[in-house]
Amino acid sequence: MELAVTGGRVLLPDLTVERADVLVDADEGVVRAVGQDLAGDEELDASGGLVMPGLVNAHTHVAMTLLRGYADDKPLDAWLQEDIWPAEGELTPEDVRVGAELGMLEMIKSGTTAFADMYFHVPEIVDAVADAGLRARLGHGVVTIAKEAETAHDDAEESIAVAREFDGAADGRVSTAFMPHSLTTVGSDFLDEYVPQAREAGVPVHIHANETADEVDPIVEEHGMRPLEYAREHGLLEPEDFVAHGVHTTPEEHELLAETGAGVVHCPASNMKLASGMAPVQVMHDAGVSVGLGTDGAASNNDLSLFDEMRDAAMLGKLAADDASAVPAEAAVEMATQGGAEVTGLPGGRIEPGAAADLVVVDLDAPHLTPGHDLVSHLAYAVTGSDVRHTLCDGAVLMRDREVLTMDEDAVLERAERAAADLVQRV
Ligand SMILES: CSC[C@H]1O[C@@H](n2cnc3c(O)ncnc32)[C@H](O)[C@@H]1O
Ligand SMILES: [Zn+2]
Numbered sequence: 232m233e234l235a236v237t238g239g240r241v242l243l244p245d246l247t248v249e250r251a252d253v254l255v256d257a258d259e260g261v262v263r264a265v266g267q268d269l270a271g272d273e274e275l276d277a278s279g280g281l282v283m284p285g286l287v288n289a290h291t292h293v294a295m296t297l298l299r300g301y302a303d304d305k306p307l308d309a310w311l312q313e314d315i316w317p318a319e320g321e322l323t324p325e326d327v328r329v330g331a332e333l334g335m336l337e338m339i340k341s342g343t344t345a346f347a348d349m350y351f352h353v354p355e356i357v358d359a360v361a362d363a364g365l366r367a368r369l370g371h372g373v374v375t376i377a378k379e380a381e382t383a384h385d386d387a388e389e390s391i392a393v394a395r396e397f398d399g400a401a402d403g404r405v406s407t408a409f410m411p412h413s414l415t416t417v418g419s420d421f422l423d424e425y426v427p428q429a430r431e432a433g434v435p436v437h438i439h440a441n442e443t444a445d446e447v448d449p450i451v452e453e454h455g456m457r458p459l460e461y462a463r464e465h466g467l468l469e470p471e472d473f474v475a476h477g478v479h480t481t482p483e484e485h486e487l488l489a490e491t492g493a494g495v496v497h498c499p500a501s502n503m504k505l506a507s508g509m510a511p512v513q514v515m516h517d518a519g520v521s522v523g524l525g526t527d528g529a530a531s532n533n534d535l536s537l538f539d540e541m542r543d544a545a546m547l548g549k550l551a552a553d554d555a556s557a558v559p560a561e562a563a564v565e566m567a568t569q570g571g572a573e574v575t576g577l578p579g580g581r582i583e584p585g586a587a588a589d590l591v592v593v594d595l596d597a598p599h600l601t602p603g604h605d606l607v608s609h610l611a612y613a614v615t616g617s618d619v620r621h622t623l624c625d626g627a628v629l630m631r632d633r634e635v636l637t638m639d640e641d642a643v644l645e646r647a648e649r650a651a652a653d654l655v656q657r658v
Contacts, residue, residue, distance in 0.1 A: 232256075232257045232258060232271075232272050232273065233254055233255065233256055233257065233263065233271035233272050233273075234254075234255045234257050234271050234272070234273050234274070234275055234623075234626070234628070235252055235253070235254050235255075235269045235270055235271035235273070235274050235275070236252060236253040236254075236255065236274075236275045236277050236282055236590070236592065236621075236623075237252045237269065237274055237275070237276065237277060237278075238252070238276055238277050238278030238279075238280075239252075239277025239278060239279070239280040239281060239282050239592060240280075240281050240282070240606070241253060241265055241281070241282045241283075241582055242281060242282065242283040242284065242564075242582065242606070242607075242610075243265070243582065243583070244569065244581040244582070244583055246561050246564060246565065246607055248281065248606050248607070249265075250267075251265050251266055251267060252265075252266065252267065252268065252269040252277075253265050253269070253277075253282050253582060253590065254266075254269040254271055255271070255588040255590075255623065255626050256588070256626060257588070257626040257627065258626065259626065260587060260588050260625035260626035260627075261585060261586065261587060261588050261626065262582055262583060262584055262585065262586045262587075262588050262590075263584060264584055265582060265583060265584065275592070275621055275623075275628065275631070277592045277620075277621070279594065279595060279596040280592040280593055280594050280595055280596075280620055281592070281593045281595055281606055281610075282582065282590055282591075282592050283342075283568070283582070283590065283591055283592075283593060283610065284568040284569070284579060284580050284581055284582055284589065284590055284591075285342065285343065285344025285345060285579055285589035285590055285591050285622065285623070285624060286341075286342050286343045286344065286345075286537035286538075286567045286568060286571070286591070287343070287344070287345045287346070287523060287524075287537075287567065287568065287570075287571025287572050287575060287577060287579060287580055288338060288343045288345070288346035288347070288524070288525055288526055288535065288537055288540075288571070289346070289347050289473065289494075289496040289523030289524060289525045289570075289571040289574050289575050290347055290349075290437075290473075290475040290496035290498055290523075290525030290526075290527060291334070291346055291347070291348055291525055291526050291527060291528060291529075291535065292348060292349060292350050292372075292527070292528035293330070293331045293334035293335065293338075293346065293348050293350065293356065293528075293535070294322070294326070294327040294328075294329075294330030294331045294334065294350050294352075294355075294356065295315075295330065295334075295350075295528030295529050295530045296330045296331075296333040296334040296337065296528075296529040296535070296647065297322070297326060297329065297330035297333070297647060297650060297651045297654060298315060298318055298319075298330075298528070298529070298530040298651075299529040299530055299533050299534075300530075300533060301314065301315075301318060301530060301651075301655070302314030302315060302318075302530065303504075303533070305505070306443070306445075306505055306506055306507075307442065307443050307445075307446075307505045307507055308443070308445060310505060310531070315530060317658055318654065318655075318658045319351075321654055321657040321658050322351075322352070322654065323352075324352040324354075324355050325355075325650070326650050326654060327350065327351070327352035327355045327356065328352075328355040328356075328358065328359055329643075329646045329647050329650040330647065330650070331355060331356045331359040331360075332359050332362075332363070332638065332643045332646070332647070333643055333644070333647040334529065334535055335359060335360070335363040335365055335638070336363075336635060336638050336640060336643050336644075337529075337534065337535045337536075337616075338365065338535050339363065339364075339365065339622050339629050339630050339635050339637070339638075340616060340617070340619065340622075340630060340633070340635065341534075341535065341536040341537065341538060341615075341616025341617070341619060342536075342537065342538065342591040342593065342616060342619040342622060343365075343535070343536075343537050344365060344366060344579060344589040344590070344591065344622060344623070344624040344629075345365065345366040345367060345571070345572070345575070345577045345578075345579050345589060345624070346365065346366075346367050346368075347367065347368040347369075347408070347437060347473070347496070347525070347575045347577070348367055348368070348369050348370070349370050349371075349372040349410040349412070349437060349475075350371070350372055351371055351372060353369055353370065353371045353393045353397065354393075354397070356369055357369060357397050357400050357401065357405055360400075360401050360404065360405055361400065361401035361402075361404075361405070362637060362638070363629070363637050363638060364404075364624050364625070364627050364629045364637045365404065365624055365629070366404045366405075366577055366578070366579065366587075366589060366624055366625060367404070367405055367406075367577075368405075368406045368407065368408055368435075368437070368575050368576065368577055369393075369397065369405060369406075369407055369408075370390060370393065370394060370407055370408040370409060370410030370437060371386075371389050371390040371393045371394075371410060372390070372410050372411075372412045373386045373387045373389075373390045373409075373410065373411045373412055373417055373421070373425075374386065374412045374416045374417065375387065375416070375417050375418050375421045376415070376416050376417070376418065383418075383421065384421075387411075387417075387421050387424070387425045388425075390409050390410055390411070390425070391409060391425060391428045391429065391432060393407065394407040394408060394409050394429065394432055394434045395407075395432050395434075398432075398433075398434060402625075404624070404625055406434075406576070406577065407434050408429075408434050408435045408436060408437045409425065409426070409428070409429035409432070409434055409435070409436050409437075410436070410437045410438065411425070411436070411438050412438070412439060413438060413439040413440065413442070413446065414438065414439075414440055414446070414450060414458050414461060414462060415446050415449060415450065417438075419461075419465050422465040422466060422467070423465055423466065426465065426466035426467060427466065430466075430469070435469070435471035435472050435473065435576060436467055436469070436472045437472065437473050437474070437475070438462070438467065438472075438474055438475070439474070439475045439476055440458055440459060440462060440474040440475070440476060440477060441458050441459065441474070441476055441477050441478055441479045441480050441484070442475070442476035442478055442479075442502075442507050443478070443479070443505075443507045443508065444479055444508065446458075446479075447479045457480075457481055457483065457484050458484075459474070459480065459484040459487050459488065460483075460484070460487065462474070463487060463491070467493070468487065468488070468491040468493040469491065469492075469493065470491060470492030470493060471493075471576055472491075472493045472494070473493060473494040473495065473496055473523070473574045473575060474493065474494070474495055474496070475495075475496045475498060475525060475527070476495075476496070476497075476498055476502065476507070476510065477495040477496075477497070477510055477515070478502055478507050478508040478509065478510045479508055480495075480510070480511065480515070482514070482518070485511075485514060485515050485518035485520055486518060488515070488518075488520045488521075489518050489519040489520050492521070493521075494520070494521040494522065494523060494573065494574030494575075495510075495515060495520055495521070495522050495523075495574070496522075496523045496524065496525040496571075496574060497510050497512055497522055497523070497524055497525070497544055497566065498524075498525045498526065498527040498540075499524075499540060499543035499544045499546075499547045499548075500526065500527070500531075500532045500539065500540060500543045501525075501526070501527035501528075501531040501532055502547070503543065503547065504531050504532065504533075505531055509547055509550060509551035510547075510551065511551055511552070512544065512547075512548045512551065512557075512558050512562075513548055513551070513552045513554070513557035513558050513562075514552070516558075516562060521570060521573050521574050522566050522570050522574065523566055523567075523570045523571035523572075523573070523574035523575060524537060524540045524541065524544055524563075524566045524567045524570065524571060525540070525571075526539075526540055534616075536615070536616035537567045537616075538610070538614050538615055538616050538618075539615070539616070540567065541563040541564060541566070541567050541610065541611045542563070542611060542612055544558055544562075544563045544566060545558045545559065545560060545562070545563040545611050545612065548562070548563075559611075560605070560607050560608045560610070560611035560612060561607055561611075563610075563611040564607055564610050564611055568580040568581070569581055587625065588623060588624075588625060588626040589623065589624045589625065590623050591619050591620075591621065591622045591623070592619070592620045592621040593610070593614055593618050593619055593620065594618050594619075594620045595609070595618075597618060599613055599615075600613055600614065600618070619633075620632060620633065
């Protein structure tokens with residue numbers, strides 16, 4: 232079946248905008264053509280709208296939606312230790328399923344079609360991705376510190392097993408990664424033992440790194456090198472790997488990232504909320520580092536909208552560089568689309584023949600988007616998630632005229648409210 236997305240303007244890979252239709256092969260999940268007067272078996276109305284690539288949330292913990300607003304206004308370490316980890320200790324597989332559904336509903340409604348996720352009870356998340364129709368790179372997050380050796384090994388083995396088992400699930404929409412939580416919460420002996428297993432399994436490694444000064448200092452003191460040098464020493468930073476945050480990074484570390492080809496996921500809202508710091512995004516771009524955008528979890532953001540993240544990235548990038556021309560609108564849009572796809576290794580991020588048919592239609596007919604001098608500027612600075620009219624992933628329509636077709640929205644909200652209330656009672 233061919234679906235013609237007609238009557239709108241299209242954001243092309245070079246970030247120019249053209250009046251055109253997009254022809255989607257819904258069976259193959261690819262874009263067949265971009266051009267004038269295209270006809271398909273079915274039509275999707277994009278008039279008054281902009282057809283753009285689906286957004287890529289390159290780092291999140293999707294089931295943390297259940298903890299949205301549960302603990303705010305604390306720095307990372309206290310937030311995790313005092314509030315988040317005790318609550319996560321009570322999460323059941325069913326809770327993770329419900330939280331993941333809620334997060335995916337929010338992402339579909341705000342224009343995200345692909346995401347990278349680190350959490351636990353991953354089989355539940357795989358099932359939720361399969362049903363929601365999104366694309367994702369999923370992994371089990373490993374923590375080994377303060378654990379008995381056997382439990383720590385079980386955790387690392389689970390991450391490898393999950394990566395092996397689910398790579399290619401959901402008709403190929405799910406891919407996986409080995410996901411040690413961070414350079415300070417996973418011992419170097421575990422990296423040495425399990426990273427080679429990830430290579431053997433053919434999956435990338437995704438890890439939090441250089442997020443806070445408190446996390447960087449002990450590595451420098453104990454090992455006499457910067458965290459990303461330490462990561463490289465222990466087998467990380469292959470071209471397919473990607474690190475979340477990279478806030479406290481030096482020019483030498485940027486050079487290392489650019490040389491190895493490993494990517495960084497910038498999470499500006501989380502970095503501001505936890506007061507982790509300002510990532511040197513413009514400096515990284517100038518050094519040739521691949522950068523994507525992520526929301527991090529909903530408990531440190533507190534939403535999963537990549538449109539908010541683009542605006543935050545552009546604004547914070549200027550502040551960090553003390554330069555209003557830093558991280559311009561084009562850079563923010565690029566990070567949320569092609570950059571995210573490149574960093575995570577997920578298809579998408581571009582609308583062109585042969586590309587994955589992961590795309591969204593943004594309604595431009597609104598007071599806050601008038602006049603339309605520069606639509607790329609609008610995407611970075613003025614569009615909000617609720618301006619998204621249609622969402623397609625892998626050629627399938629997931630949301631049409633703001634009605635999500637793959638989920639029962641009311642039921643998801645009801646289940647999430649109930650699960651969150653029960654969780655708080657248990658904690
Ligand atoms: C072991 S699964 C993933 C783990 O990461 C925690 N987490 C959420 N946000 C952050 C962050 O900004 N830095 C580090 N860790 C974070 C999450 O709560 C899970 O426990
Ligand atoms: Zn994170």
